[in-house]
Amino acid sequence: MxxxxxxxxxxxxxxxxxxxxxxxxxxxxxxxxxxxxxxxxxxxxxxxxxxxxxxxxxxxxxxxxxxxxxxxxxxxxxxxxxxxxxxxxxxxxxxxxxxxxxxxxxxxxxxxxxxxxxxxxxxxxxxxxxxxxxxxxxxxxxxxxxxxxxxxxxxxPGTPAQADALRRLAPTLQSVYDAIAASDGSLSANDVASAIGISRTTAQRALTQLEQSDVLTLELRYGATGRPEHRYGVKRR
The missing domain is CATH 3.40.50.2300 (Response regulator)
Structure with a gap:
């Protein structure tokens, strides 16, 4: 097998x-x-x-x-x-x-x-x-x-199957990063999803990965009620 x-x-x-x-x-x-x-x-x-x-x-x-x-x-x-x-x-x-x-x-x-x-x-x-x-x-x-x-x-770790999976994921990550970089400030997962035509879940997953990889910053924006909104910006070196 x-x-x-x-x-x-x-x-x-x-x-x-x-x-x-x-x-x-x-x-x-x-x-x-x-x-x-x-x-x-x-x-x-x-x-x-x-x-x-x-x-x-x-x-x-x-x-x-x-x-x-x-x-x-x-x-x-x-x-x-x-x-x-x-x-x-x-x-x-x-x-x-x-x-x-x-x-x-x-x-x-x-x-x-x-x-x-x-x-x-x-x-x-x-x-x-x-x-x-x-x-x-x-x-x-x-x-x-x-x-x-x-x-x-x-x-x-580091099998060929994983390398293929990461290569398939890379274009989405790049598109998400580019959308954030092109904005005037920070974007939410909903903003990114609308901007590049992907689902909110996929956008959130990519945003989380980029933030964990120290590429994006995460800002919690609090409104009058409810949970804070997660907004992401490009990390300036």
Whole structure:
């Protein structure tokens, strides 16, 4: 069975996003849902909710923050990976000290991403995980050393499939950036969608990626009532 055929035939892998910051969690949700072959099954903002939702949803993958208001995310990872049908885990955290990274590796985390990160960094790792997951499901009862080596190679980010996906996304990002750059000030997702003829969801996804990549600035404009409007401008160097 080829990798391409497996990925095409397989259903989307489910992801649980865990982050104490609601806005950051929503950004990560947008990133995940922009990668073919994945869908977000739920969000958690505390350690207790992460454990509860993982038990209820049985996700294929958990994106796990470390600093949670009611506990240590790595302790959640320890509990999740001790389960018989454990999900894969990618740690996402601002912590970059060696002790924390070492503990995540020892617990069995698949990858470790230091926040803030852009869409491309997460997409590379998700795509690598998808390819390895599909390949592993096609194994016979016993794998050869060659099979095992191939799985670990596939888990490394930067596969050809991801490069193709990013190339397809690039024109939209450029169009969104150009629309912002051509404006006199800042634009909202609705403004961008109208200006270049794409959906508001696609515009918001691209704007979020560009802001996370440190290309655009985000301004929250408060009105008389309701949620603040998110407006984006070109970051001046």
């Amino acid at each position: 080829s990798d391409t055929g497996a990925a095409t035939a397989s259903p989307s892998l489910t992801v649980l996003v865990v982050d104490d910051d609601y806005r950051v969690a929503s950004v990560h949700v947008g990133f995940v849902e922009a990668v073919p072959g994945f869908r977000v099954a739920g969000q958690a903002h505390t350690a207790a909710d992460a454990l509860r939702l993982a038990g209820e949803l049985r996700p294929d993958l958990v994106l796990m923050d470390i600093y949670l208001p009611d506990g240590d995310g790595l302790q959640v990872v320890r509990q999740l990976l001790a389960e018989p049908a454990a999900p894969a885990v990618i740690v996402i955290s601002a912590a970059n000290d060696v002790a924390t990274v070492r503990q995540a590796v020892q617990l069995g985390a698949l990858h470790y991403l230091v926040k803030p990160f852009g869409f491309a960094q997460l997409a590379e790792r998700l795509t690598a995980f998808r390819r390895a997951y599909d390949d592993l499901n096609g194994f016979p009862a016993e794998a050869t050393q060659h099979d095992i080596d191939r799985i670990f190679d596939l888990l490394r």
